[in-house]
Amino acid sequence: MKPHKQIKDWGLGLTTPLIIAGPCSAESPEQIEKICLEMKAENAVPQLFRAGIWKPRTRPGSFEGIGEEGLKWMEIVRHHLNIPITVEVGNATHAELALKHGVDVVWIGARTTVNPFAVQEIAEALRGSDVPVMVKNPMNPDLDLWMGALERMHAVGLDKLAAIHRGFSDAYDKRFRNKPNWSMPIHLKRVWTGMEVINDPSHIVGKRDGILDISQRAMNFGLDGLMIETHHDPDNAWSDAKQQVTPKALREILNSIDFKEPLE
Ligand code: PEP
Numbered sequence: 001m002k003p004h005k006q007i008k009d010w011g012l013g014l015t016t017p018l019i020i021a022g023p024c025s026a027e028s029p030e031q032i033e034k035i036c037l038e039m040k041a042e043n044a045v046p047q048l049f050r051a052g053i054w055k056p057r058t059r060p061g062s063f064e065g066i067g068e069e070g071l072k073w074m075e076i077v078r079h080h081l082n083i084p085i086t087v088e089v090g091n092a093t094h095a096e097l098a099l100k101h102g103v104d105v106v107w108i109g110a111r112t113t114v115n116p117f118a119v120q121e122i123a124e125a126l127r128g129s130d131v132p133v134m135v136k137n138p139m140n141p142d143l144d145l146w147m148g149a150l151e152r153m154h155a156v157g158l159d160k161l162a163a164i165h166r167g168f169s170d171a172y173d174k175r176f177r178n179k180p181n182w183s184m185p186i187h188l189k190r191v192w193t194g195m196e197v198i199n200d201p202s203h204i205v206g207k208r209d210g211i212l213d214i215s216q217r218a219m220n221f222g223l224d225g226l227m228i229e230t231h232h233d234p235d236n237a238w239s240d241a242k243q244q245v246t247p248k249a250l251r252e253i254l255n256s257i258d259f260k261e262p263l264e
């Protein structure tokens with residue numbers, strides 16, 4: 001099988017440990033600008049800026065994303081920070097719009113990874129584009145579903161691939177929003193040697209406290225980066241208010257992590 005390309009070969013100037021940060025949801029141009037300016041002021045500019053434009057909510061009745069309009073606001077990120085951007089895509093239309101607006105990297109969310117039809121549809125929409133794709137683990141602890149989604153991307157010729165470990169839901173154990181399940185082979189070595197796995201402590205912990213601890217564990221475990229939800233006013237965020245951190249707190253977290261190379 002043709003190998004996949006590692007993050008350093010995506011042509012975006014990214015390296016590992018890859019730091020991805022930005023709000024759970026894009027809310028307004030003012031919000032995006034404030035986050036960018038604070039990231040700059042706090043020396044907390046990530047390598048890749050994330051923002052949810054389409055939000056697959058578990059239950060109806062909460063903010064479901066600003067939609068295509070939000071893709072235009074990503075220019076604000078380019079203007080202030082001059083870094084690449086990533087958004088979640090949940091169907092073929094999202095994928096087409098992300099490409100149309102020049103999104104640099106797309107990611108597939110945990111609620112989409114569980115659905116091979118949706119994943120295949122996204123793969124077809126991205127075919128021929130060369131866009132890097134990051135695939136979050138499915139909600140449930142099923143490594144085959146996770147790998148299957150990566151394989152579907154690869155099968156249409158998308159070879160810039162990475163995985164995101166965001167934890168697994170558990171009906172009984174509520175210590176985490178989504179359990180990290182460190183004992184599972186989340187390195188995904190069965191798919192491709194060298195598949196990079198980025199940890200998402202925000203969706204694992206579900207609250208601000210504990211993000212540093214999970215981030216450090218992920219680095220000790222040998223994972224290849226962190227995606228941390230960051231908002232200038234987390235308490236008033238339109239989604240995931242409890243788990244987002246300010247750019248200042250992001251800087252403190254990053255300064256506290258020991259990024260030393262893991263032991264072989
Ligand atoms: C998100 O990244 O905001 C998100 C919805 O994540 P997940 O798919 O991991 O739940």
Ligand code: MN
Nearest residue numbers: 024229239240
């Ligand atoms: Mn979120």
